[in-house]
Amino acid sequence: MFIHIFTYRLKCLLRDYEGIFWTMLFPLILATLFNMGFSNLNSAEMFNPINIAVVNNESYRQNQSFKQTLEKVFTGDDRLFNLSVVSREEADEMLKDNHIDGYIIAEQPIKLVVSRSGIKQNIIKSFIDNYMHTFSAISNILEKDPGKLQSLINDIESKVKYSKEVSVTNAEPDNVLIYFYTLIAMACFYGGFLGMGEVSDVQANIKPVAARINTAPVHKLKTFFYSSAASIIIHLTEMLILLAYLVFALKIDFGTKTSYVLLTTFIGSIAGFSFGAFISAIVKKYEGFKVAVIVSVTMLCCFLAGMMYQDMKYIVATKVPILSYLNPVNLLTDAFYALYYYDTLTRFFTNIVILTGFIIVFCSGTYLIIRRQKYASL
């Protein structure tokens, strides 16, 4: 009996193109779009040498020490600036056309001309400030002890770096990843459509097919479990395809703990399926309404987990922490995030345990509602 129901259910589901579209193709398309749209999202915060100009006037040509200082920062791979030496008019023109972020007039005192106050302009200013401050310090010291000139020159030459990167994890804080993690979570919860279908198909008041199944001389719970097995197998396969696509085609970084990533996907898939079944069982309306409930609950959960606006996840976690534990989509996202970003597994297991709790609630809820449902007339 199992093989019979299972194979026919499998066939039914595979021929339901709309179902396949929403549970598999849609997440795949969305992943591709995310990848195309977000691939350079972090480039804005990355540092590239700033384009500046210095006005080529008499005082600049004579100011050897400033020239030397500038030279140090516009050569080499880790340079601060790309420098062009031009006339004042040219500099003005370049600034207006956004070819440079600011230009320096090396008079006494040195002046900076910019067109807006952004971080790049502030870096240029900070650099000139530094030059001026060093000068001021030197004159203070020489005032007290004029004999220090030589040692001062040596000291200025040897700039020391006063900060050291002490990373706590090997993973880079690449915050675009969270979008892909929420996407998998969403795809898992779209498995809810399959769960919903399984429950609807044994509720004789919802579908004619269910009415027929109810009249068959097979235990209803058995039919439900057998065909659910087909749904779960299909959804798991879809999730594995999505995961493979993300990892191998889009090269999304999931960290090094592959077996745990698979475990999370597996639990996520079950959670999504049972979620759909549960909703289908408690919402006693026609199917379109059930779909609407599943979509809106999933989307709300996704929004709170940071799918549309990633800071949302942080805001919820810091302002209303309880909500981040009550949101299964967030738990799933957070599990992937913890696997990628943390060296310890405490947070990952917390997420997984709560998620398993959700699965138990959904499954027992569904069981208690649909068991022993009888229809007076079919």
Place this chain on the structure above:
Amino acid sequence: MQVFKLCIKVINKNKYLLLVYVVIFLVISFTLSLTAVREMETSTSFKPAKTEIALINEENTPLINGFRAELAKVATFVDIPDETEALQDALYFRQVSCIIRIPQGFTEKFMNGENVQLGKISIPNSIRNVYIDLCIDKYFNTARLYVQNMNGITQQELVQYLKKDLYDTTSVEMIAKGEKTSVTNLNYFFNLFAYPMLSIIILGMSTLMLIFNDKDLKMRNSCSPISSTNISMQFVLGNLTFTFVSWLIMVLSCLLLNFKSIFDFNTVFLVISSFVFAFCCSGISFLIGNLVKSKDAITAVNNVVTLGMCFISGVFVPQEAIGSSVLKIASFMPTYWYVKANNTIAKLTRFTLDTVKPVLYDFLIIIAFGLAFFSVSLAIRKKYRSYT
């Protein structure tokens, strides 16, 4: 005008479904505009850029307090509990751009002229990181000059000197370029507008087409004494009316939220731009309505088409942040030209034929897209009809 009247009737019946989109769009745009304005602020005087950092201070000495005061000029301190996960989270979600830890015994070693360093966790190679680094090195390198060249200098003296040295800053001249915050904000609004506009028009139109494309109904209509061209034209008219009304509702609500800049020339152009785009959306919806045969398929096609076009042409993410190869593909879509036109309009400060020309070219391209969609759909209609 029976066909036209029926179009309006059907749309009227589905208006609540379509209004849901408008409301969602307004809520999202409103929340986004609240967060976006903060970052785009420009003004006529030069302001120091500030970045959020977390400073974990294990020492309380005059030198470090002076450093903290200096750092406060370029940074806002964010309080985050000193726990690994909390710090990591804050960095990941960019609540802070770096975390600086001043280790115990730093001051003592520094005053003895030993080589010491602050611990820092940051986003590698980020521009804010460079900015903070400059500030740290500036303070301690200047301090080092005193420590190495003034024997027996006390911390108090050192801090006094530093305070005086670091007080003077470079004078900065701002050349006004006339970028207006309100316009950048509105630009963002109108870019985002492409998504709900497309969705609403496609959904509305396809609902309409499904009803008309019902086989029995179609056959009955074919034997009516109205010519098929006439029917098609009435249909197009119905389509355009619906587009116009949805456009009007959305633009009005958009302007209500940004009422401060209604009378700008830029705003006028942005409104025209959205109108041109709405025409193109109408064409797209007409084509989809003619191709798709079932209600469920429409939701799928609608999602793929709108999300696809919007994602890669810079509706959600700024065009500058999208890779050039992706933008090349996007240039085959009207949304790309719409966003491009909007971005150009927002940057305009003078309105002469010369400066407006690129925008007009973009408009022409969008209109051409729209016309192409309409003609293809009409051709398809004709072909299908000859089959039946």
